[in-house]
Amino acid sequence: xxxxxxxxxxxxxxxxxxxxxxxxxxxxxxxxxxxxxxxxxxxxxxxxxxxxxxxxxxxxxxxxxxxxxxxxxxxxxxxxxxxxxxxxxxxxxxxxxxxxxxxxxxxxxxxxxxxxxxxxxxxxxxxxxxxxxxxxxxxxxxxxxxxxxxxxxxxxxxxxxxxxxxxxxxxxxxxxxxxxxxxxxxxxxxxxxxxxxxxxxxxxxxxxxxxxxxxxxxxxxxxxxxxxxxxxxxxxxxxxxxxxxxxxxxxxxxxxxxxxxxxxxxxxxxxxxxxxxxxxxxxxxxxxxx
Amino acid sequence: xxxxxxxxxxxxxxxxxxxxxxxxxxxxxxxxxxxxxxxxxxxxxxxxxxxxxxxxxxxxxxxxxxxxxxxxxxxxxxxxxxxxxxxxxxxxxxxxxxxxxxxxxxxxxxxxxxxxxxxxxxxxxxxxxxxxxxxxxxxxxxxxxxxxxxxxxxxxxxxxxxxxxxxxxxxxxxxxxxxxxxxxxxxxxxxxxxxxxxxxxxxxxxxxxxxxxxxxxxxxxxxxxxxxxxxxxxxxxxxxxxxxxxxxxxxxxxxxxxxxxxxxxxxxxxxxxxxxxxxxxxxxxxxxxxxxxxxxxxxxxxxxxxx
Numbered sequence: 191x192x193x194x195x196x197x198x199x200x201x202x203x204x205x206x207x208x209x210x211x212x213x214x215x216x217x218x219x220x221x222x223x224x225x226x227x228x229x230x231x232x233x234x235x236x237x238x239x240x241x242x243x244x245x246x247x248x249x250x251x252x253x254x255x256x257x258x259x260x261x262x263x264x265x266x267x268x269x270x271x272x273x274x275x276x277x278x279x280x281x282x283x284x285x286x287x288x289x290x291x292x293x294x295x296x297x298x299x300x301x302x303x304x305x306x307x308x309x310x311x312x313x314x315x316x317x318x319x320x321x322x323x324x325x326x327x328x329x330x331x332x333x334x335x336x337x338x339x340x341x342x343x344x345x346x347x348x349x350x351x352x353x354x355x356x357x358x359x360x361x362x363x364x365x366x367x368x369x370x371x372x373x374x375x376x377x378x379x380x381x382x383x384x385x386x387x388x389x390x391x392x393x394x395x396x397x398x399x400x401x402x403x404x405x406x407x408x409x410x411x412x413x414x415x416x417x418x419x420x421x422x423x424x425x426x427x428x429x430x431x432x433x434x435x436x437x438x439x440x441x442x443x444x445x446x447x448x449x450x451x452x453x454x455x456x457x458x459x460x461x462x463x464x465x466x467x468x469x470x471x472x473x474x475x476x477x478x479x480x
Numbered sequence: 481x482x483x484x485x486x487x488x489x490x491x492x493x494x495x496x497x498x499x500x501x502x503x504x505x506x507x508x509x510x511x512x513x514x515x516x517x518x519x520x521x522x523x524x525x526x527x528x529x530x531x532x533x534x535x536x537x538x539x540x541x542x543x544x545x546x547x548x549x550x551x552x553x554x555x556x557x558x559x560x561x562x563x564x565x566x567x568x569x570x571x572x573x574x575x576x577x578x579x580x581x582x583x584x585x586x587x588x589x590x591x592x593x594x595x596x597x598x599x600x601x602x603x604x605x606x607x608x609x610x611x612x613x614x615x616x617x618x619x620x621x622x623x624x625x626x627x628x629x630x631x632x633x634x635x636x637x638x639x640x641x642x643x644x645x646x647x648x649x650x651x652x653x654x655x656x657x658x659x660x661x662x663x664x665x666x667x668x669x670x671x672x673x674x675x676x677x678x679x680x681x682x683x684x685x686x687x688x689x690x691x692x693x694x695x696x697x698x699x700x701x702x703x704x705x706x707x708x709x710x711x712x713x714x715x716x717x718x719x720x721x722x723x724x725x726x727x728x729x730x731x732x733x734x735x736x737x738x739x740x741x742x743x744x745x746x747x748x749x750x751x752x753x754x755x756x757x758x759x760x761x762x763x764x765x766x767x768x769x770x771x772x773x774x775x776x777x778x779x780x781x782x783x784x785x786x787x
Contacts, residue, residue, distance in 0.1 A: 209614025295698035350779030
């Protein structure tokens with residue numbers, strides 16, 4: 191019964207791991223892995239000698255850290271507020287609306303965003319010009335300073351609803367007795383949130399952060415490649431490891447270096463997961479993954 | 481999952497003033513979520529002249545169905561893409577479910593000798609992988625499934641994360657004694673799986689089916705990386721290509737060959753065509769969304785439980 195999955199794991203997971211050997215080769219696509227020349231660490235040298243390695247690592251890690259913190263704070267706040275609404279129906283409908291963007295693909299998000307940022311027809315250019323804040327149309331897909339904020343915003347727009355629903359589910363599972371006891375002792379609403387609700391959320395927040403930390407070396411390809419329309423001028427603030435690998439593979443056809451970058455990502459990511467898990471084991475063994 | 485309210489007692493409700501403040505704040509936020517989509521819908525119904533004159537606007541000077549009409553006229557590409565996306569979604573989900581539920585059953589059998597081993601070879605793939613390039617070389621050079629329908633079905637067949645969720649579902653909803661009783665009565669593993677696990681397990685399967693359907697419907701990456709044949713391009717990739725260049729659709733339209741067609745192409749309403757294409761891509765998922773929301777919440781809560 192386990193056979194199909196085992197076969198799949200071998201073909202699509204374990205064999206490709208050995209493909210990492212290409213990171214040490216100059217791949218000849220016609221002769222394949224077995225007929226290619228070994229070049230030692232040259233691919234890695236090439237990768238780390240450029241400033242690219244630093245830029246993509248910085249972007250990937252920093253964006254992810256900001257995403258994790260911002261989305262969590264927004265989601266917990268929204269969940270707390272929603273849970274206090276007197277009208278359950280309203281809370282349910284709002285929850286549905288918040289989660290909606292989660293179901294859209296990055297390709298759709300890109301089109302939606304371009305309705306605002308398009309150089310000639312975008313609503314932002316039209317409004318800013320008519321207000322006199324801009325003398326002419328600006329191509330926002332070339333404006334480097336804007337994108338760090340924009341990416342954080344878009345990521346929150348798409349992802350916060352999902353987390354809100356998660357936290358809301360946990361809040362609705364907290365026994366009402368805690369709150370009754372607190373009210374009898376004269377606790378205010380704020381005190382109840384701080385001393386009852388938040389501590390109950392701690393475990394779920396902890397697990398979410400641990401999982402996210404393990405993926406901190408993976409950039410969301412859709413967000414960084416599609417939503418930015420792969421605009422070259424803003425690479426310094428939008429290029430992440432995943433987009434870099436994709437370009438090295440498809441545009442430069444430099445398979446060796448693309449594999450090297452991928453291996454760098456996998457190995458450091460793996461080390462990070464082990465480290466985070468080790469730390470969690472020290473602090474709170476119950477939340478550790480393994 | 482408990483459905484009880486957070487504040488079951490009326491006396492512990494927030495004051496009317498705060499309730500109003502929260503309501504306004506939260507409804508305001510919900511507008512933030514919806515308005516971008518409203519804009520796309522409006523633009524898709526705006527005339528090209530209105531867009532040229534006012535840009536993308538919530539208040540177009542003229543309404544028009546031109547975008548949708550052109551979409552219909554250029555039917556072939558859109559239809560092909562719909563068929564591919566639907567095949568990818570339905571066939572892919574069914575295949576995934578068949579394979580993954582079986583494996584989840586195996587690794588949830590408490591007295592199975594190799595249970596730990598099978599769980600670990602699965603779990604490890606969540607921690608370490610070869611990454612994009614070895615997978616690409618595997619698919620393109622050795623399996624040669626690029627530019628075929630298989631590329632949508634095979635590499636995405638199993639999701640380790642989903643199998644772990646399914647296993648947690650089985651462990652938490654179906655008592656061991658039930659398995660044992662059935663085994664003692666002489667039922668084989670397949671029999672137990674089909675007549676005990678599956679029926680008790682509908683909610684779990686629905687949840688995972690849902691994750692699968694959404695991910696597959698929204699997949700543009702596979703089409704972008706592996707597909708060259710325009711007959712095999714899924715909707716989402718078509719949408720992305722449209723943004724890159726509207727010519728993609730022009731080249732592949734059946735009308736391109738005729739003199740009438742050339743005239744038609746010159747007058748193509750590029751901008752609202754993009755928006756109407758976006759709408760036809762998201763409408764099916766938005767229609768299905770209210771029905772599967774319940775399962776989604778369920779799965780997402782379970783996914784966060786330690787596996």
